[in-house]
Amino acid sequence: MMIRLLLIILTIAQINGDKTNKDSTIENTRPIIGILTQPTPTSWMKPNRTTYIAASYVKYIEATGAQVVPIRMYQSIDYYLHLFNSLNxxxxxxxxxxxxxxxVAKLFYAWSLKDFDEIQKSFPLWGTCLGFEVLLMLTRYSTGILEPCQGYDYATELTFMPNANDSRLLGRSLPLNIKYALENEPTTANFHNFCMRPENFSADPILSTFYKMLTISPDLEGRTFVSTIESLRYPIFGVQWHPEKNAFEWRVNTTIPHTKNSVEVMQYMANFLTNQTRQNMNHFNSLGDELKYLIYQYTPEFTDLDTSHFQQIYYFYE
Structure with missing residues (x-):
């Protein structure tokens, strides 16, 4: 009798263990990532309240096996909350x-932190260039934390900080050949006019305890700036540079790198983001609801490679 009881207990334990293992390997095979639109510059001569997304960001995400939803400006809180609960x-x-x-970034930032803290639900956020800067601003509750710098239109390498080795983004998941390229070749395209200086980051008690400073880079004057970060606690990641441009932007007379190694850098960063979103099991209420929001209903417009920053642009007329 005792032996039979022990066998039953062991069987139940094995079943529960199997359930635990299955739960830990759940993967969303239909990830959908939102990309913020933004108002068009006045110099583009578009109607008032026109917004846009550079098509390179869409290609960047779609190349990883994820779908894209444009997050439009000038919408209701209910609209944004619905997308937060539907996107990954x-x-x-x-x-x-x-x-x-x-x-709009502030809404998704606050909701992402709230869900993680209250129900341990991961809703990844990724910031590129302006997005990187806005993440820092949101965390610091200030828009005045950056300083002007010479960081526009050049490619450079990254200097890894010691704590990058145990990070999610640049740690064990980073292939050695890509790490070598990042450290030794100009594989990161920079197009920014503001910087977070490492000394300012380290001296800030809020930023330095919320984020890891993973890499620094030199600007055109030789001064260093923070170029890659990730949150210590939350699924939040940021790069001051532009990985998506390496494969998808072909503007002439720029320094965007298009080498094999720089494209592999782009692919790694994009895949990392999508793999993070695969841990989130949000979904739209129905296929019909999903189709209403996906970017497929919009057509990108080709732009003049001699004058535009982007090869193709999605416009949204509000």
Missing amino acids: GVLFPGGDFTDEYFF
Whole structure:
């Protein structure tokens, strides 16, 4: 009798163990990532309240096996909350700072932290260039924490900080050949006019305890700036540089790197983000609901490679 009881207990334990293992390996095979739109610059001569997404960001995400939803400006809180509960992560793209962009980013940032703290639910956020800067601003509760710098239109290497080795983004998951390229070749395209200096980051008690400073880079004057970060606690990641440009932007007379290694850098960063979103099991209420939001209903417009920053642009007319 005792032996039979022990066998039953062991069987139950094995079943529960199997359930635990299965739960730990759950993977969302249909990840959908939101990308913030932003107001078009006035010099583009578009109608009032027109917003856009550079198509390179869409290609960047779609190349990893994820789908894209544009997160439009000038919408209701209910609209943004519905997307937060339906998407698996959000990318904050580069561009020009606007109050509208900051407002929407703040919503998703606050909701992501709240869900992680209250129900241990991961909703990844990724910031590129302006998106990187906005993440720092949101964490610091200030838009005045950056300083002007010479960081526009050049490619450079990264200097890894000691704690990068045990990070999620640049730790054990980073292939050695890509790490070598990042450290020794100009594989990161920079197009920014503001910087977070390492000394300012380290001296800030809020930023330095919320984020890891993973890499630094030199600007065109030889001064260093923080170039890659990740949150210590939350699924939040940021790069001051532009991985998506390496494969998808072909503007002439720029320094965007298009080497094999620089494209592999792009692929690693994009895959990392999508793999983070695969841990989130959000979904739309129905296929019909999903189709209403996916970017497929919009057509990117080709732009003049001699004058535009981007090869193709999605425009959204509000």
